[in-house]
Amino acid sequence: MDHLGRDLLVAVRRGADAPTLRDQLAAQLRDDVAAGRLRAGEALPSTRALAAELGVARGTVVEVYGRLAAEGLLEARRGSATRVAAGAGPPVPAAAPAPVRWDLRAESADLAAFPRRAWATAVARVLQEAPDAALGYGDPQGAPVLRAALAGYLGRARGVVADPGRLVVTTGMTQALRVAAEALLEQGVRRVGVEDPGFPVHRAVLARAGLEPVPIPVDGGGLRVDALDGLDAVVVTPAHQMPTGVRLAEDRRAALRDWGGWVLEDDYDGEVAHERPASRALQGLAPERTAYLGSASKALAPALRLGWLVAPPELAPAAATARQLADGGGEALGQLALAGLVVRGELDAHLRRMRRRYRRRRDALLAALAEHAPDLEPGGGQAGMHLHATLPGRPDLEALLAAAWAGGLALTGYRHGGRSHLLLGYANLPEPSAVPAARALSQARDYGICSGPLSTKRSRNARRTSQTSSE
Ligand SMILES: Cc1ncc(COP(=O)(O)O)c(C=O)c1O
Numbered sequence: 001m002d003h004l005g006r007d008l009l010v011a012v013r014r015g016a017d018a019p020t021l022r023d024q025l026a027a028q029l030r031d032d033v034a035a036g037r038l039r040a041g042e043a044l045p046s047t048r049a050l051a052a053e054l055g056v057a058r059g060t061v062v063e064v065y066g067r068l069a070a071e072g073l074l075e076a077r078r079g080s081a082t083r084v085a086a087g088a089g090p091p092v093p094a095a096a097p098a099p100v101r102w103d104l105r106a107e108s109a110d111l112a113a114f115p116r117r118a119w120a121t122a123v124a125r126v127l128q129e130a131p132d133a134a135l136g137y138g139d140p141q142g143a144p145v146l147r148a149a150l151a152g153y154l155g156r157a158r159g160v161v162a163d164p165g166r167l168v169v170t171t172g173m174t175q176a177l178r179v180a181a182e183a184l185l186e187q188g189v190r191r192v193g194v195e196d197p198g199f200p201v202h203r204a205v206l207a208r209a210g211l212e213p214v215p216i217p218v219d220g221g222g223l224r225v226d227a228l229d230g231l232d233a234v235v236v237t238p239a240h241q242m243p244t245g246v247r248l249a250e251d252r253r254a255a256l257r258d259w260g261g262w263v264l265e266d267d268y269d270g271e272v273a274h275e276r277p278a279s280r281a282l283q284g285l286a287p288e289r290t291a292y293l294g295s296a297s298k299a300l301a302p303a304l305r306l307g308w309l310v311a312p313p314e315l316a317p318a319a320a321t322a323r324q325l326a327d328g329g330g331e332a333l334g335q336l337a338l339a340g341l342v343v344r345g346e347l348d349a350h351l352r353r354m355r356r357r358y359r360r361r362r363d364a365l366l367a368a369l370a371e372h373a374p375d376l377e378p379g380g381g382q383a384g385m386h387l388h389a390t391l392p393g394r395p396d397l398e399a400l401l402a403a404a405w406a407g408g409l410a411l412t413g414y415r416h417g418g419r420s421h422l423l424l425g426y427a428n429l430p431e432p433s434a435v436p437a438a439r440a441l442s443q444a445r446d447y448g449i450c451s452g453p454l455s456t457k458r459s460r461n462a463r464r465t466s467q468t469s470s471e
Contacts, residue, residue, distance in 0.1 A: 010025060010029065012024050012054050021060050022060055029074075038089070040085065041084060043083050044083065046082075069085075098405060098408055099408060101409065104425050104426070109385070110358075112428070113353075114300060114301045118350070122340040126340065130336060138332045140320070143335040148164045150294075154292070162292070166312070166313060172297060173295040178322070179309055180309055180319060191231050191233075192264075193216040195216060196218060197218060197416045199242040221249035221252055222247065223248060225256050234264065235264040237268065239383055257286045262291065263290040264291045268294075271351050272358055272385060273355075273384060287310075291311050291312055291319075294309075294310075299354075300347075300350070305334075358426065364434035369438050371438065372441070376391070377390075388424070391419065391422060397413050400444050401444070408440065409440040
């Protein structure tokens with residue numbers, strides 16, 4: 001009968017026709033390494049433990065480990081476990097790109113400012129205070145205590161009319177949009193407007209859900225609301241358009257309020273908007289027709305994977321069902337920790353700090369760009385965490401981005417309307433880094449004009465142009 005180990009899935013067979021135990025074991029380990037089941041660096045059980053599990057003499061395992069070490073597949077070090085050798089097995093993915101020295105990506109909150117202590121305390125409190133029942137299957141719509149806390153917070157700080165019964169906690173805006181899309185499908189909606197240029201995730205999520213995304217132009221006043229004829233719904237980023245950074249003009253907000261279709265408002269960075277007066281969420285103007293989509297990715301950090309959807313009454317039941325069937329409801333401990341942060345006012349305090357910080361970082365980046373790239377004329381800085389710049393002339397965008405990344409400047413851009421554009425995120429760019437980052441950008445632009453030396457890297461870096469939808 002086969003004898004199968006638990007810590008290491010190898011088996012030995014005994015019998016007159018069976019190969020020796022040594023050969024069986026060695027062959028299986030070679031196979032496991034070659035197939036990638038045993039990865040470089042993985043620790044193997046001790047010879048004593050494996051021998052006991054397989055019911056073989058310890059000397060057998062010692063000899064097999066020794067044989068494979070001689071073949072270069074295993075590494076044995078005195079005093080530590082025998083491991084699969086570095087370089088054994090299938091090739092590892094290509095080398096990592098140059099390290100990032102200055103980060104101009106418009107992706108996330110300032111990760112260095114995540115309130116680690118407050119979060120750790122909040123999680124510890126949850127573990128100490130929550131009843132055992134909190135560890136069971138919870139409400140798939142989200143922990144009631146978080147829904148109540150968010151409803152209060154969103155009403156007070158963003159002007160959202162938020163009934164906790166219509167609030168669905170999600171794993172981010174991305175899931176909130178998916179859930180809303182499924183609810184729209186149930187209402188017979190098919191064609192949904194998306195901003196052009198816009199956030200590619202909007203298009204991708206809608207299309208994946210079976211809806212047809214229809215590009216709607218964006219200009220200096222934001223979404224062209226006059227171009228929505230014939231559509232059933234639209235996704236919009238009114239507080240700080242992604243990517244151009246413009247704020248939706250007042251007359252267009254009023255026009256959207258009066259438009260009769262469904263509005264999906266992505267308020268991804270509304271909480272950190274540092275302009276005065278602060279914008280209010282559109283949802284408060286037409287709560288019956290607007291779904292509000294929010295995210296902790298900009299307010300706290302993307303790693304939390306927390307977001308929320310405030311659904312209009314007609315969409316709420318289908319949204320709750322869609323959330324439940326997506327994954328049975330989210331992880332609850334993080335939800336309870338976030339509820340604590342909101343209720344104790346710690347989220348407010350964090351956001352106050354971050355708004356001041358982001359304003360200072362924006363000002364530093366604007367000043368550095370004015371000095372080192374005076375022709376760039378960045379805009380969209382009234383709110384949020386990124387600026388936007390249309391590059392003068394017809395530079396080679398791929399070459400520019402490749403040069404930026406090779407020089408340690410993390411940067412994204414896109415092409416639209418026959419022009420090249422850059423997103424200039426400042427959330428992760430401390431003030432002293434603004435000047436060196438602007439200098440690095442200026443140097444990268446030189447490559448974008450005479451692109452020869454870096455042209456071979458273009459295809460590898462093409463993904464860096466895809467931050468936003470492009471033509
Ligand atoms: C327009 C927009 N919405 C939402 C998000 C955040 O999405 P999620 O909450 O799924 O992390 C981002 C992140 O970059 C964004 O740019």
